[in-house]
Amino acid sequence: MNLATNPVRNRRFFYLLQSILLVGLLVISSFSGVLFVSFRVKAKSVRSSLADLDRLTTAAQQEKRKYETENDLSSKKLKKSVDLVNTIILKKSFSWVELLSQLENALPDSSFILSLSPKIGEDTKVELTFRVASPNIQELVQLINNLKDLNFHQIKVMSEARDERGQLVSEIYLKYERTV
Secondary structure (H helix, E strand, O other): OOOOOOOOOOHHHHHHHHHHHHHHHHHHHHHHHHHHHHHHHHHHHHHHHHHHHHHHHHHHHHHHHHHHHHHHHHHHHHHHHHHHHHHHHHHHHOOHHHHHHHHHHHOOOOOEEEEEEEEEOOOOEEEEEEEEEEOOHHHHHHHHHHHHHOOOEEEEEEEEEEOOOOOEEEEEEEEEEOOO
């Protein structure tokens, strides 16, 4: 035991420990500072990149709206032409031979068609008005039943009259769904 009133302490060890801690603190502080500065620089570059992306997104959206309006205008402008061409194609593709052969098949042997007036309707429908001469009402009823069997629609007898030879002349209206 040291009974001295002022014991001598070895302060070199504490100075060494304090110096090591101070150097460690300086190293850690400088490393933290470098990291802080580098992350600030990266954050700034990310913010500028985001701003650039926002500008590009806005420009792209404006361009998209511009092209959409141009597309809508050209669609409206060309719609009539396209519809006209489609109508012409549908009219050209219609099989008149099939329609006339079905009418011929529906017609009783003693009846005959006097006139035929077709009107091409929307899509694949044809409205047909024709005059037919029949010897009696039974032949006309048979014609109407045959037309129904052949899938003609909305069959209406518009008028009936007798001609000078005694034939029953009837005007018939119907719709025909064509196969495309």
